[in-house]
Amino acid sequence: xxxxxxxxxxxxxxxxxxxxFIVLFLSVxxxxxxxxxxxxxxxxxxxxxxxSNIPNRLLCALMYGFGQWRQPRYLGAGVLHILxxxxxxxxxxxSLTLIGRGxxxxxxxxxxxxxxxFAYDSLKDYTVIVVLAVCVIAIARRAVFHPKRYDHPGxxxxxxxxxxxxxxxxxxxxxxxxxxxxxYRASGVSGEYQWFPxxxxxxxxxxxxxxxxxxxxxxxxxxxxxxxxxxxxxxLPVSKHFHVITAIPNVFFSNLNKGTIKPVRYGTVDxxxxxxxxxxxxxxxxxxxxxxxYSCADCGRCSDxxxxxxxxxxxxxxMISVKxxxxxxxxxxxxDKTSKDSEHEKRLVGxxxxxxxxxxxxxxxxxxxxCPIFIEYIDKIVDMRRYLIDRGEVPQSLQKPLQQIKKKGxxxxxxxxxxxxxxxxxxxxxxxxxxxDEHSDLxxxxxxxxxxxxxxxxxxxxxxxxxxxxxxxxxxLGQEESxxxxxxxxxGEEGLFEQVSGRNIEAFKARNFDxxxxxxxxxxxxxxxxxxxxxxxxxxxxxxxRLLSRRTMSLNAGYLGGRVVTYHDPCYLGxxxxxxxxxxxxxxxxxxxxxxxxxxxxxxxxxxxxxxxxLWYENEEEKERxxxxxxxxxxxxxxxxxxxxxxxxxxxxxxxxxTTGNEGKIEVIDLVxxxxxxxS
Amino acid sequence: xxxxxxxxxxxxxxxxxxxxxxxxxxxxxxxxDYDMNDWDRFAIEEAAQIKEKIGGKVTVISLAxxxxxxMLRECLARGADEAFQIWSDQxxxxxxxxxxxxLSEFIKGRPHDLILTGTLAxxxxxxxxxxxxxxxxxxxxxxxxxxxxxxxxKVSFVRELEGGLYESMEMxxxxxxxxxxxxxxxxxVSIRAVRKxxxxxxxxxxxxxxxxxxGKVGRSGSRVEIEQVSLPPEGEGAEIIKGxxxxxxxxxxxxxxxxGAIG
Ligand SMILES: Cc1cc2nc3c(=O)[nH]c(=O)nc-3n(C[C@H](O)[C@H](O)[C@H](O)COP(=O)(O)OP(=O)(O)OC[C@H]3O[C@@H](n4cnc5c(N)ncnc54)[C@H](O)[C@@H]3O)c2cc1C
Ligand code: SF4
Ligand code: SF4
Numbered sequence: 026x027x028x029x030x031x032x033x034x035x036x037x038x039x040x041x042x043x044x045x046f047i048v049l050f051l052s053v054x055x056x057x058x059x060x061x062x063x064x065x066x067x068x069x070x071x072x073x074x075x076x077s078n079i080p081n082r083l084l085c086a087l088m089y090g091f092g093q094w095r096q097p098r099y100l101g102a103g104v105l106h107i108l109x110x111x112x113x114x115x116x117x118x119x120s121l122t123l124i125g126r127g128x129x130x131x132x133x134x135x136x137x138x139x140x141x142x143f144a145y146d147s148l149k150d151y152t153v154i155v156v157l158a159v160c161v162i163a164i165a166r167r168a169v170f171h172p173k174r175y176d177h178p179g180x181x182x183x184x185x186x187x188x189x190x191x192x193x194x195x196x197x198x199x200x201x202x203x204x205x206x207x208x209y210r211a212s213g214v215s216g217e218y219q220w221f222p223x224x225x226x227x228x229x230x231x232x233x234x235x236x237x238x239x240x241x242x243x244x245x246x247x248x249x250x251x252x253x254x255x256x257x258x259x260x261l262p263v264s265k266h267f268h269v270i271t272a273i274p275n276v277f278f279s280n281l282n283k284g285t286i287k288p289v290r291y292g293t294v295d296x297x298x299x300x301x302x303x304x305x306x307x308x309x310x311x312x313x314x315x316x317x318x319y320s321c322a323d324c325g326r327c328s329d330x331x332x333x334x335x336x337x338x339x340x341x342x343x344m345i346s347v348k349x350x351x352x353x354x355x356x357x358x359x360x361d362k363t364s365k366d367s368e369h370e371k372r373l374v375g376x377x378x379x380x381x382x383x384x385x386x387x388x389x390x391x392x393x394x395x396c397p398i399f400i401e402y403i404d405k406i407v408d409m410r411r412y413l414i415d416r417g418e419v420p421q422s423l424q425k426p427l428q429q430i431k432k433k434g435x436x437x438x439x440x441x442x443x444x445x446x447x448x449x450x451x452x453x454x455x456x457x458x459x460x461x462d463e464h465s466d467l468x469x470x471x472x473x474x475x476x477x478x479x480x481x482x483x484x485x486x487x488x489x490x491x492x493x494x495x496x497x498x499x500x501x502l503g504q505e506e507s508x509x510x511x512x513x514x515x516x517g518e519e520g521l522f523e524q525v526s527g528r529n530i531e532a533f534k535a536r537n538f539d540x541x542x543x544x545x546x547x548x549x550x551x552x553x554x555x556x557x558x559x560x561x562x563x564x565x566x567x568x569x570x571r572l573l574s575r576r577t578m579s580l581n582a583g584y585l586g587g588r589v590v591t592y593h594d595p596c597y598l599g600x601x602x603x604x605x606x607x608x609x610x611x612x613x614x615x616x617x618x619x620x621x622x623x624x625x626x627x628x629x630x631x632x633x634x635x636x637x638x639x640l641w642y643e644n645e646e647e648k649e650r651x652x653x654x655x656x657x658x659x660x661x662x663x664x665x666x667x668x669x670x671x672x673x674x675x676x677x678x679x680x681x682x683x684t685t686g687n688e689g690k691i692e693v694i695d696l697v698x699x700x701x702x703x704x705s
Numbered sequence: 706x707x708x709x710x711x712x713x714x715x716x717x718x719x720x721x722x723x724x725x726x727x728x729x730x731x732x733x734x735x736x737x738d739y740d741m742n743d744w745d746r747f748a749i750e751e752a753a754q755i756k757e758k759i760g761g762k763v764t765v766i767s768l769a770x771x772x773x774x775x776m777l778r779e780c781l782a783r784g785a786d787e788a789f790q791i792w793s794d795q796x797x798x799x800x801x802x803x804x805x806x807x808l809s810e811f812i813k814g815r816p817h818d819l820i821l822t823g824t825l826a827x828x829x830x831x832x833x834x835x836x837x838x839x840x841x842x843x844x845x846x847x848x849x850x851x852x853x854x855x856x857x858x859k860v861s862f863v864r865e866l867e868g869g870l871y872e873s874m875e876m877x878x879x880x881x882x883x884x885x886x887x888x889x890x891x892x893x894v895s896i897r898a899v900r901k902x903x904x905x906x907x908x909x910x911x912x913x914x915x916x917x918x919x920g921k922v923g924r925s926g927s928r929v930e931i932e933q934v935s936l937p938p939e940g941e942g943a944e945i946i947k948g949x950x951x952x953x954x955x956x957x958x959x960x961x962x963x964x965g966a967i968g
Contacts, residue, residue: 432738439720
């Protein structure tokens with residue numbers, strides 16, 4: 026029999042093309058209106074220059090957007106998502122074709138004719154089966170296993186959205202199968218099932234020789250498919266599934282400047298003159314940050330990797346996006362334009378996103394390294410902190426160290442004049458303080474921790490010893506050095522950051538040197554990435570690596586004595602600066618070293634609770650210290666020595682070894698100290 | 706509601722190596738950093754909070770040399786409406802009495818409902834000023850106050866006593882309250898907050914502006930004579946308890962029992 030084409034079947038007396046036109050017009054109009062309302066919020070938001078470096082951005086969109094590169098970090102869910110995404114790409118052509126067939130029965134997309142059409146139709150049929158299977162697995166996975174990362178603590182009713190969308194996609198697949206299956210049945214062919222498995226499968230359930238039923242299924246399946254398609258399209262921008270539309274643009278516009286915090290407000294010469302500093306409300310965020318909120322897929326990978334969330338602090342990065350998106354949808358609704366009574370309203374920053382959440386972040390970057398669509402959190406958190414700082418609402422535990430930096434240039438409250446006091450303990454050699462206009466090859470930036478913390482001074486001395494024994498020409502700034510400001514900036518005290526970094530820059534410029542070297546990744550990070558003037562700066566691990574490659578230094582295994590060693594990637598060396606290999610190569614050049622990688626390493630390294638001023642921060646909610654978690658992870662792989670390359674990791678982990686009662690079983694040591702003790 | 710807060714500019718001795726000056730009547734202060742007396746930080750915060758709640762005007766005064774301007778500016782950023790710096794060279798080497806005399810002369814001339822001071826200052830911890838100042842102004846006073854509520858012409862407050870006791874009281878305005886630390890959570894003052902008040906002028910008042918006799922201030926007006934300042938003699942070496950945490954704790958408990966500190 027010849028099956029009835031949907032375009033030829035009038036509906037309630039009206040010609041099908043007219044109905045198709047009305048459906049198409051209404052759906053697209055509605056979609057455009059909703060999109061306009063959503064994007065209109067971005068227009069009201071703060072500026073954000075994201076149009077630089079287009080080639081890199083395209084590459085990023087290609088690799089992480091279309092290529093889904095980060096998805097397999099969670100293997101099972103990642104593979105499912107890749108299949109679903111590929112299915113979407115393939116089936117989008119099919120949807121366009123079907124829309125056209127409401128107008129003329131023979132509609133096809135350009136080039137999709139003849140054998141190309143046959144090949145595509147076959148591919149599409151396989152895809153339909155795969156996508157339907159993925160939906161079924163995904164529904165079952167959520168319903169049966171309830172993965173914790175999909176939870177929405179504190180807000181109700183978001184879980185069902187996943188079922189709606191999976192249901193809609195399944196319905197699309199099934200209606201497509203009905204539409205094609207009925208035609209397959211009607212055509213009478215039966216030998217083509219290997220080319221059209223979906224249609225063949227559906228046809229099994231359909232009667233033979235019953236033209237009326239088959240025509241009904243064919244035309245009904247068609248219209249059902251069209252309605253589900255436009256239903257889905259219009260559901261996206263009002264749900265968490267907005268990411269289907271915004272994710273690829275979001276990846277395209279992602280932050281290309283690693284290791285930096287955004288300025289208070291882009292394009293403002295003197296931010297101090299602004300009425301408000303920092304972000305207190307939705308439109309205070311930049312348009313890209315609001316696009317982030319829209320784009321979050323609620324997958325929970327960020328929070329699953331967030332150390333603050335892991336140890337029970339109030340913070341879950343995913344929930345920041347979810348709450349902000351809810352707020353956006355509620356306060357910038359699609360239809361209702363009346364503004365709400367703002368006096369009794371909950372404030373976005375302070376009530377909905379609480380101070381506890383805002384201060385709990387260590388800025389470790391684990392969330393951002395994990396997010397498949399490059400949603401940013403650190404800049405947003407710092408922007409909200411800037412607002413709290415501006416209002417004077419700062420946890421008491423952080424006020425004193427901040428004030429000390431303001432008054433004395435260091436959080437320890439020590440007198441400036443004692444900044445170089447550690448040099449007096451060195452017996453075999455002297456450390457030169459670089460006077461103005463003098464030259465040294467290396468300027469050793471000690472920072473406050475290396476100057477004043479008695480434990481960290483040991484690293485300082487070790488590092489000076491390594492440089493002296495290798496006959497390097499190095500010097501320090503002494504009294505003229507101020508705190509690097511890395512944490513000051515991240516706590517949102519931009520004015521103080523400008524003050525301390527300004528002093529350092531002045532001191533740098535008054536002296537001659539080839540490179541700055543620092544063993545503290547925090548200082549390294551901010552001088553390298555954030556100081557407004559460029560200086561060559563390297564990390565101690567890079568300098569040691571250089572010495573080893575020049576073969577001017579050789580190491581022995583005497584100190585390690587056969588113990589199992591692991592390496593803890595400091596956030597500000599690894600994730601924020603991509604330095605993963607040099608420290609490992611240095612370690613592996615110790616003859617006979619027994620090296621074991623922890624499960625969480627490289628970009629998945631687990632933060633030990635943050636550096637700089639965060640050493641003073643007291644959090645009341647956490648049930649466990651992050652460092653304690655990390656010690657357990659090292660113990661799990663049988664490590665006896667944890668090597669790190671950050672003085673704060675060292676302090677945090679050393680404390681944790683004591684509090685977990687593992688003294689004597691495991692030791693933590695800075696890479697610099699280890700090399701000092703392993704030099705032949 | 707006119708609130709006047711007295712701020713002391715004290716040397717920070719927490720991280721410094723203290724040495725006695727050549728006259729042996731004081732410590733060497735040249736190398737020390739000075740800052741707001743920590744107790745007074747709570748006083749200015751309380752004043753700002755009272756103002757935010759019921760309105761009024763907060764005035765900050767300090768008898769201190771010019772370098773204290775940063776501290777006064779910080780007070781403006783913390784919520785004060787005006788600040789006065791009082792200093793003349795003759796005021797050098799005064800004591801609590803001369804300070805109180807100068808401050809009372811200044812305060813007498815202007816409206817005042819509530820005067821806030823710290824209970825102590827971190828430098829020599831005499832704790833005299835609040836009481837003396839109240840006496841000179843002939844108004845009631847209370848010290849070590851850990852909660853304040855102003856209503857109408859009265860102020861109710863809580864004092865913290867030894868042994869965890871609290872005492873609730875009430876006074877008529879005008880009065881003076883010397884605050885305890887911890888009665889509020891002082892706000893943070895950012896660089897920008899200070900810059901916002903950069904244009905407010907902080908008048909410097911000297912002896913003549915206050916209208917007080919040179920003989921009543923500084924050294925000549927002092928009633929306290931310091932005979933000698935000395936560092937404590939080096940005692941017997943402290944015992945460092947070594948070993949595992951449990952062992953060390955056990956040993957510590959033993960020592961405390963021996964010395965009768967615990968039963
Ligand atoms: C509960 C309690 C416990 C004590 N425990 C001890 C102890 O353990 N050991 C011990 O040795 N002593 C102790 N003392 C005694 C105490 O340290 C001293 O007796 C003394 O009370 C502190 O005086 P001060 O110099 O700080 O006060 P003042 O100098 O009188 O300062 C008090 C306040 O006056 C104002 N003020 C002062 N100078 C100025 C100025 N120039 N300009 C503007 N405002 C100013 C400020 O508001 C300041 O906070 C204790 C006292 C009390 C009440
Ligand atoms: S930066 Fe680290 S601590 Fe902060 S939200 Fe992200 S994962 Fe959590
Ligand atoms: S921010 Fe990224 S990782 Fe976190 S829930 Fe959203 S999409 Fe997932």
